[in-house]
Amino acid sequence: MGALTLRGITKRYGTVVACDAVDLDVERGEIHGLLGENGAGKSTLMRILLGLETRDAGTILRDGRPVTAGSPREAVALGIGMVHQHFSLVEPLTVWENVILGDTGRIRRSRACAEIHEMSQRYGLPVDPLATVASLSAGERQRVELIKCLRRDPAVLILDEPTSVLTRAESAELFAVLRRVVRSEGRAVVLISHKLAEITAATDRVTVLRHGRVVFRSATAATDVAELARQMVGREVADAAALGLIPAAPHVPEKAQGDPALRIRGLTAPGLTGIDLEVRPGEIAGLYGAEGNGQAQIGDVLCGLVTPDAGTVEVGGVPVDLRTPGALHTAGLGIVPEDRHRAAVVPAMSVAANLTMKDLGTRVWLDRRRLRRRARELAAEFGVVATSLDAPLSSLSGGNQQRVVLARELSGDPRVLVLAQPTQGLDVGAAEDLHERLRRCAHDGMAVLLISTEIEEVLGLADRVLVIASGRVAGELHAAEATPEQLGMLVGGGAG
Known part of the structure; x- marks a missing residue:
């Protein structure tokens, strides 16, 4: 008998059937991949x-x-633990304080630290x-989330997009840990990921959902990336x-x-030192590097979250006063930031409001009928799936939230579009x-800056690749x- 067995799980939200008679079997000692579109x-x-x-x-x-x-x-208590896609850690607290959150009774720092050290070693x-x-x-942070979860000794461990913000080396390290946990302790792992190559490399079996139903099951060794993609979306992906x-x-x-x-x-x-870069109309410039080398800081500056210590930003040849809120938007720059919850959306507000935020301060914002009509147009054009435009944005899947941000930013016809990790969490x-x-966008004359840690994405899209390492632009190809080997050398500080 499996560690976890689901039979006929059904959940409805009004007329929407989110789960339609789902069957799933997860065995002890296996990593089971769970796939599906957003x-x-x-x-x-x-x-x-x-x-x-509550299931229906x-x-x-x-x-x-x-x-x-x-x-x-x-x-x-039933032995089910989960590490969520978005970290649930409290940043001002220490590691040990985060790990013991929720404990009752007397708390001793020395005992908690010793326990964390022992689990770190194991x-x-x-x-x-x-x-x-x-x-x-x-x-x-991912390690802390894992320790926090494993400390409760789950027999079934669920990981939701665990590598979405990890480097390749960190991802490989994570899967090595999971394999040890599965083999030595007989736990069952459910791995949810949109990275298909990751699924084929790390899992033993795979189940694919489409529109709330199971459409495909297979031993991982008997399938491949192209087949999994076809089963997920119902068509070939080229x-x-x-x-x-x-x-x-x-x-x-x-x-x-x-x-x-x-x-x-x-x-x-x-985190940045003397960054120089240019993007011309009609090109996609890729800014590539390992996580933590300054990409997030560039995004924060272009979002208006951080005022730089030095340097200039020009849009269309005109210098932008970065101390003025909204100046980059007014100058014609649209941005899809890395952390949409922190810098791009208001989760508690409606889908319609998030779609039309660019219209703040104009008559369309005050005219509810025009606002809703505009929101409907954008939702249809960009394929935003929502039960209602009045539903809070937080009720949407991660992929649909990303579609909302992209729709809103492109609706303003920007001269420049900046995207940071734009497919993170997307199917x-x-x-x-x-x-x-x-x-x-590039074909129509827009300048696009793609900031990504995904080498496949950069090589597949960019006309020109800049490599960032230790807060500096280390080279350009x-x-x-551009080849993976050359980019790897630049990321590591070598010559391109």
Whole structure:
């Protein structure tokens, strides 16, 4: 009997069937991949398992015994643990304080630190118990989340997009840990990921959901990336970058024209030193590097969240006063930031309001009928799936939230579009759609700056690649001559 068995799990929201008679079997000692497009029902299924949602029909069995989790605490008692896509850590607190959150009774720092140290050693998850979470890298934060979850000794461990903010090395390290946990302790792991190459490399079996139903099951060794993509979206996917594959043929760049639409000179801020870069109309410039080398800081400056210590930003040849709120938007720059929850959306506001934020202060914002009509047009054009435009944005899947941000930014017809990690958390179909939109934007004369840690994405889209390392631009290559090896050397500080 499997560690976790689901039979006929069904969940409806009004007329929308989020999960439609879902069956799933997860065995002890295996890593089971769970795939599906954004909105396919994966998150709803996991929320039911964790006691955050109540199923309308179906049975959940743990080791063959019917169970019901009425709350997250009851799910933990049943041996079900989850590490969510978005970290749930409290940044000002230390590692040990975050790990013991929720404990009752007398708390001793020395005992908690010793326990964390022992788990770090056992699972190969090195982390300093006394460090504040705010000082940790994304990979270190992921380790803390894993320790926090494993400390509760779950028999079934669910990981939702665990590598979305990790480097390749950190991802490989994570999967090595998971394999040890599965083999030595007989735990069952459910891995939810949109990175298909990751699924084929890390899992033993895979289940695919589409529109709330199971449409495909297979031993991972008996399938491949292309078949998994086809099962997810119901059609062939030809975009190598969306599939997470290096393009087979060299990219032929579009012809960039005229003076730079975006020019950055001497940009210096915490984590950045003297950044120089230009993007011309009609080109996609890729800024590539390992996580934590300054990409996020460039995004923060261009979002208006951080005022640089030195340097200038010009849009269309005109210097922008970065001390003035909204100046970059007014100058014609649209941005899809890396952390949409922090810098791009208001989750508690409606989908319609988030779609039309660019109209703040104009008559359309005051005319509710015109606002709703505009929101409907954008939602239809960009394929935003929502139960209602009045629903809070937080009710949408991650991919649909990203579509909302992109729709809003492009609705203003910007001269320059900046995207930071734009396909993070997107399924293969949504990633293919976004890539095609970016190509069309550049073809129509827009300047596009793509900031990404995904080498496949950069090589598949960019006309020109700049590499950032340790807060500096370490080199530049044209698309036709860029290879993973050359980019790797530049990322590591070598010559291109």
